[in-house]
Amino acid sequence: MESMPFNVMDHNCPSRVVLQRIGDKWTPLIFQALKGGARRFGEIRQTVDGVSPKVLTQSLRALERDGLVTREVFAEVPVRVEYALTALGESLLEPLDAVRIWAEAHAARILAARDAYDESSLRAEELTTA
Amino acid sequence: MESMPFNVMDHNCPSRVVLQRIGDKWTPLIFQALKGGARRFGEIRQTVDGVSPKVLTQSLRALERDGLVTREVFAEVPVRVEYALTALGESLLEPLDAVRIWAEAHAARILAARDAYDESSLRAEELTTA
DNA sequence: CCGTATCCAGCTCGATACTG
């Protein structure tokens, strides 16, 4: 019985914690990188583009902590470390993709709205200043 | 032609901006509050529970700026201000719900994984200290 | 190769008090 034990609107609702993991700056990117199977640290770092090693480690650890990603260390020289989505992580892929696709589809419109908004509030400011 | 002009993996990809709006601390809560139609500032504040007026205003303005929410001021005494989802905002409801439902369904498992992880890393720390 | 250590800038969130 795992369905609906929590409600987002509750004060300290656990699902809010989960939502914030998802909304994390790098989480969607990492999920994209891991979509096709296990990847090495360096591969992820290149794919994600621009993330510092510290921050990438932080994000991956957080994901591992939540049981969404596994971390496997191979005792070779040089060391090889592979990350992969768990079953739970895979199950998140679908709803996450829904949001990502929406975002990709509407990003242009949103950025345009943002520009228009900034421009009009800029004009308003000029009026009060004058 | 509004589909797929952007890719999340790009360095300064606009859809990342959108994803982060969605991942914002209060956005999902506000969307829940606005789901059933227009709401007044005070109503939203009560529904969302625990948000300070300043932060709620910030979040609502950001959503308005992105064209996801409208803000309507009624010249009454006392003033009434109503917020509502735009068509664009409504269209986000579905993918957002998908994530929210996933989060509500798996929050318990994730929090358990988190506890287990913290406990085992605590034991590891005790070993190195000893 | 895969990280950690250090240090720091900037932003987010918040409490509180006050105004049109």
Add this chain to the structure above:
DNA sequence: CAGTATCGAGCTGGATACGG
């Protein structure tokens, strides 16, 4: 009623250098 002003604490993200 619906905000804004102010101040501040804390966290996030980042550059850089070094360690196992």
